[in-house]
Amino acid sequence: MPQPLTSLPKGSKxxxxxxxxxxxxxxxxxxxxxxxxxxxxxxxxxxGPLLILVRGxxxxxxxxxxGKILAEPT
Amino acid sequence: MxxxxxxxxxxxxxxxxxxxVGKSTLFNVLTGEIAHVANWPGVTVARKEGVRDYMGVRxxxxxxxxxxxxxxxxxxxxxxxxxxxxxxxxxxVVLADSTTPERxxxxxxxxxxxxxxVILVFTKVDEMSRLGIHIHFxxxxxxxxxxVIPTSATxxxxxxxxxxxxxxxxxxxxxxxxxxxxxxxxxxxxxxxVSEILKSSKxxxxxxxxxxxxxxxxGDLRIEELxxxxxxxxxxxxxxxxxxxxxxxxxxxxxxxxxxxxxxxVHSIVREVVVRVERSRGIEASxxxxxxxxxxxxxxxxxxxxxxxxxxxxxxxxFPLTTMLSYFGLDELAGFIETYxxxxxxxxxxxxxADLVSENLSSVNPLITSLIADxxxxxxxxxxxxxxLILMMFTFLxxxxxxxxxxxxxISFHNVLSKFGFSGRAIYPLIVSVGCNVPGVLAxxxxxxxxxxxxxxxxxxxxxxxxxxxxxxxxxxxFFKSPIAQAMAVASIYLVGIAMFLLTGILIRSVAFKKAEPxxxxxxxxxxxxxxxxxxxxxxxxxxxxxxKKAGIIILxxxxxxxxxxxxxxxxxxxxxxxxxxxxxxRAITPTLTPFDIVxxxxxxxxxxxxxxxxxxxxxxxxxxxxxxxxxVADALQSLGLSTxxxxxxxxxTTLYVPCLxxxxxxxxxxxxxxxxxxxxxxxxxAAYVIALTAYLILKAAGL
Ligand SMILES: Nc1nc2c(ncn2[C@@H]2O[C@H](COP(=O)(O)OP(=O)(O)O)[C@@H](O)[C@H]2O)c(=O)[nH]1
Ligand SMILES: [Mg+2]
Numbered sequence: 120m121p122q123p124l125t126s127l128p129k130g131s132k133x134x135x136x137x138x139x140x141x142x143x144x145x146x147x148x149x150x151x152x153x154x155x156x157x158x159x160x161x162x163x164x165x166x167g168p169l170l171i172l173v174r175g176x177x178x179x180x181x182x183x184x185x186g187k188i189l190a191e192p193t
Numbered sequence: 194m195x196x197x198x199x200x201x202x203x204x205x206x207x208x209x210x211x212x213x214v215g216k217s218t219l220f221n222v223l224t225g226e227i228a229h230v231a232n233w234p235g236v237t238v239a240r241k242e243g244v245r246d247y248m249g250v251r252x253x254x255x256x257x258x259x260x261x262x263x264x265x266x267x268x269x270x271x272x273x274x275x276x277x278x279x280x281x282x283x284x285x286v287v288l289a290d291s292t293t294p295e296r297x298x299x300x301x302x303x304x305x306x307x308x309x310x311v312i313l314v315f316t317k318v319d320e321m322s323r324l325g326i327h328i329h330f331x332x333x334x335x336x337x338x339x340x341v342i343p344t345s346a347t348x349x350x351x352x353x354x355x356x357x358x359x360x361x362x363x364x365x366x367x368x369x370x371x372x373x374x375x376x377x378x379x380x381x382x383x384x385x386x387v388s389e390i391l392k393s394s395k396x397x398x399x400x401x402x403x404x405x406x407x408x409x410x411x412g413d414l415r416i417e418e419l420x421x422x423x424x425x426x427x428x429x430x431x432x433x434x435x436x437x438x439x440x441x442x443x444x445x446x447x448x449x450x451x452x453x454x455x456x457x458x459v460h461s462i463v464r465e466v467v468v469r470v471e472r473s474r475g476i477e478a479s480x481x482x483x484x485x486x487x488x489x490x491x492x493x494x495x496x497x498x499x500x501x502x503x504x505x506x507x508x509x510x511x512f513p514l515t516t517m518l519s520y521f522g523l524d525e526l527a528g529f530i531e532t533y534x535x536x537x538x539x540x541x542x543x544x545x546x547a548d549l550v551s552e553n554l555s556s557v558n559p560l561i562t563s564l565i566a567d568x569x570x571x572x573x574x575x576x577x578x579x580x581x582l583i584l585m586m587f588t589f590l591x592x593x594x595x596x597x598x599x600x601x602x603x604i605s606f607h608n609v610l611s612k613f614g615f616s617g618r619a620i621y622p623l624i625v626s627v628g629c630n631v632p633g634v635l636a637x638x639x640x641x642x643x644x645x646x647x648x649x650x651x652x653x654x655x656x657x658x659x660x661x662x663x664x665x666x667x668x669x670x671x672f673f674k675s676p677i678a679q680a681m682a683v684a685s686i687y688l689v690g691i692a693m694f695l696l697t698g699i700l701i702r703s704v705a706f707k708k709a710e711p712x713x714x715x716x717x718x719x720x721x722x723x724x725x726x727x728x729x730x731x732x733x734x735x736x737x738x739x740x741x742k743k744a745g746i747i748i749l750x751x752x753x754x755x756x757x758x759x760x761x762x763x764x765x766x767x768x769x770x771x772x773x774x775x776x777x778x779x780r781a782i783t784p785t786l787t788p789f790d791i792v793x794x795x796x797x798x799x800x801x802x803x804x805x806x807x808x809x810x811x812x813x814x815x816x817x818x819x820x821x822x823x824x825x826v827a828d829a830l831q832s833l834g835l836s837t838x839x840x841x842x843x844x845x846x847t848t849l850y851v852p853c854l855x856x857x858x859x860x861x862x863x864x865x866x867x868x869x870x871x872x873x874x875x876x877x878x879x880a881a882y883v884i885a886l887t888a889y890l891i892l893k894a895a896g897l
Contacts, residue, residue, distance in 0.1 A: 142266075142412070143266050143267070144713060144715075146262075146264050146266040146448065147261065147266065147267070147715060148715065149448075149449065149452045149453075150261040150262035150264065150299065150452065151261050151296070151715070151717070152295070152296045152299070152456060154449070154452050154453040154456050155445075155449060155453055156453060156457075157456070162485070163485050163486075163487075165487040166487060166608065167487060167490075167604060167605065167607060167608050168604050168607050168608075168617065168714050168716075170485060170604070170718065173296075174293070174295040174296040174456075175292075175293045175294070175295040175296055176293050176295075176296045176717055177717070177718040177719075177720075178715070178716065178717055178718065179600065179603075179604045179607075179714060179715070179716040179717075179718050180714065180715055180716075181607060181611065181616070181617075181711075181713050181714035181715070183710070183711075183713065184713045184714065184715060
C-alpha cells in the first residue's frame with residue numbers, strides 16, 4: 120500500500136510511486152532524482168522537515184511537501 | 194562575429210552543473226580573478242564570465258546558474274537552457290559530482306540529448322578515496338563518446354587536461370557526431386508522430402526536431418510560447434492530442450516517463466562504471482548525526498551561531514569583549530582593544546583623512562573643502578568603516594555554507610519560520626543581518642521562489658545590525674542605570690527587530706502575494722566537512738567586491754546629497770546647521786515628535802539627528818555630539834534632557850526605520866524598481882514610528 124513519506128519511520132526504505140504536487144514542484148523533485156521507482160531511505164522523520172536519502176544524496180523536504188510524495192515500503 | 198572568432202581563435206565555453214557540484218570553485222580556478230559579474234538580461238540571476246588565454250586560444254567561460262535539469266521550470270533553468278540553445282556557446286562543459294554520480298549524471302545526459310559538443314567534468318575527485326568511491330572514467334568515456342575529465346579544483350587536479358581538451362575542440366576536433374539518443378520505448382511512436390508534425394514548423398527550425406518533440410511532450414512553456422507567437426498554435430493542439438493519447442495508453446504523465454527513463458539510463462551507466470565501498474567517516478559523521486537530531490540539532494545550531502557572531506563582533510568593534518573586560522576591571526585592555534579593533538582603526542584613518550583635506554584645502558574654497566571633508570570622506574568613510582564587518586559576515590556565511598552546516602540550520606529553523614511565511618532558508622539572511630543588513634539583503638537570493646525573495650528583502654532591514662548595536666549601547670548606557678535594565682533594554686530591541694522581521698514576512702506573503710501556504714523546503718544536504726579556506730575566501734571576497742562596486746556609486750551620490758542638505762540653506766552655504774535645509778526640514782518634522790513629549794528648543798536637534806541617521810546609524814550619535822559642540826556623546830545625550838522613556842522610544846525608532854544608505858542601495862540593486870524601494874522605506878518609517886509611539890504611550894501610562 121503506497122503511503123506518504125511522512126508516515127514512514129526513520130530507517131525504513133521505500134520505493135517512490137508518485138508525486139501529488141503542482142507541476143513545477145513535481146518537476147523539481149523528479150529532476151532531483153525522486154522519480155517513480157527510485158529507492159529512498161528515511162534518514163530522519165520527527166517533527167521537523169524529513170531527511171531522505173535518494174540516489175546517493177541526502178535531501179531535506181518540508182513536511183507538507185513530503186506528505187505529497189507517495190511511496191511503497193520495501 | 195564568427196569570422197572574428199576563427200581569426201583570434203576564441204572559443205565560448207558554457208559551464209553548467211547542479212547546485213553545489215563545485216562549479217564556482219572550478220570557475221575560479223579556470224579563470225582566476227578576471228571574472229566579470231553581471232545579471233542575465235531581465236532577471237536577477239547572476240551571470241559570470243571569465244577569460245583564459247591558453248596555448249594561443251582565447252577561452253571565454255560563461256558560468257550558468259546551478260540547475261538540476263533543463264526543463265525550463267524555474268528561472269535558472271530558463272536562463273541556462275536558453276543560453277545553451279542560443280548557439281552562442283561553442284562548447285558546453287558540464288559538471289558531475291564524483292561523490293554523488295547517481296544523481297549528478299542526469300544533467301549531462303539531458304544535455305547530450307541536445308548537443309554532442311560536450312565535455313563531462315567530474316569534480317571533487319580528491320574526496321573519492323575517503324568516501325570509498327571509485328569511478329572508471331575511461332569506461333564512461335567510451336560509453337558516452339565524449340571526453341570525461343576527473344578534476345579537483347581545490348587540489349588543482351585535471352585542470353590542464355580540461356584546458357587541453359577545450360583547445361583541441363577549438364582546433365576543430367569533434368568528439369561525437371550527433372546528440373545522444375535514448376530509447377524511450379513506449380514513447381517512441383509518439384515522439385515520431387510529433388516530430389512528423391513539427392517538420393512543417395518554422396518557429397522551432399533552429400532546434401533538433403527530436404529534442405523539440407520530446408520537450409513538447411514533456412510540456413515546455415518556452416517552446417509553446419515560441420510556437421504560439423509564430424502563429425503555429427495548431428501544432429500545440431496536435432501535441433495536446435498526442436499527450437492525451439499517451440496518458441490513456443500508458444496511464445502516466447509523459448514528463449514522468451521521460452525523466453524516469455533518463456534516470457534509469459544513468460542508473461545503468463553507474464552500475465557499470467561506479468564502485469562503492471563502505472567507509473566509516475568518523476568524527477564528521479557523528480557531528481552530522483547530532484546536527485540532524487530533533488533536539489540537539491537546533492541546540493548546536495544556535496550555539497554555533499552565537500559563538501561565531503560574538504567572535505566577529507569582537508574583532509570588528511571590540512564589543513562585547515570590551516564590556517566583559519571592563520566588567521573584570523580590565524579597562525585599559527578594553528580600551529586598547531576598542532582602539533585597535535578594525536572599526537576603530539578605520540575610523541581613525543578616515544578622520545585623519547578628513548582633517549588632512551580640511552587643512553590642505555581650506556585656503557582654496559571652504560565650500561569644496563567641506564564637501565570633500567565633511568560630505569564625501571565622512572559619508573563614504575561611515576559606510577566603508579563597515580567593510581570589515583561586511584567582509585567578516587560574508588566569511589561567516591561562506592564558512593557555514595562550505596562546511597555543510599548552513600542547510601542543517603535551515604532545516605532546524607524551518608518549522609518556526611514557516612509559521613511566518615518563510616522557509617527555513619530565511620535563516621541565513623536573518624543571521625547575517627545581525628552583523629550587517631547588506632549581506633542579509635544579498636542572501637535573499639537563496640530563496641527558491643520570487644515571493645520569498647521579496648519577503649526577505651522587505652523584512653531583513655528590521656534586524657538590528659552591529660552599527661545599530663553601537664547606537665543602542667550608547668543610548669542605553671547613557672539613560673539606564675542598572676546593568677539589568679540595560680540588558681533588558683538591549684534584548685527588547687532585538688526582540689522587536691526580529692518580531693518585525695517575522696511579521697513583515699507573513700504580512701507580505703498573505704496580503705501582498707495572497708498566499709496562504711508557506712514556501713516549500715526542498716534542500717540538498719551535503720556531507721559535513723572541514724571548510725576549505727580558499728573557497729571561503731573566494732565566496733566572501735566575491736560578494737564584498739560586488740557590494741563595493743554596485744553600492745559604492747549610490748552611497749557616494751547620496752552622501753553628497755545629504756551633505757548639501759546639511760550645509761546649504763536659503764542663504765547659501767551655512768556653517769550653522771540650524772539654518773541649513775536639513776535644519777529647516779528638521780524643524781518642519783518636529784511636530785511628529787510632539788506625541789513623544791519631545792518639545793521645546795532642543796526638539797529639532799533630535800529630528801536632525803534622526804534625519805542624519807539615514808546615512809548610517811552611528812551618524813545619529815555623531816550629529817548629536819556635533820550639535821553640542823563636540824562634547825562626548827554621553828554628555829550630549831544627557832544634555833538633550835530626554836527622559837528614560839523618551840530615550841527608549843527614540844532608540845526603538847532609530848533601530849527600526851531605514852537601516853542605512855548602504856542597505857538602501859543594495860535593496861535597489863536587488864529589486865531595481867524605485868517605486869518598490871520607496872514603498873519599503875515608507876513602510877519602515879511608518880512601522881518604526883507606530884511601534885516607538887506605542888511603546889512610549891504604554892511606558893508612560895505605566896508610569897515609568
Ligand atoms: N573536496 C573538494 N571539495 C570541493 C571541490 N570543489 C568544490 N568543493 C566543495 O563543494 C562545495 C560546493 O562548491 P561550490 O563551488 O560553491 O559549488 P557550486 O554551488 O556548484 O558553485 C563547497 O563546499 C566546496 O568547498 C574540490 O575540488 N574538492
Ligand atoms: Mg556557486
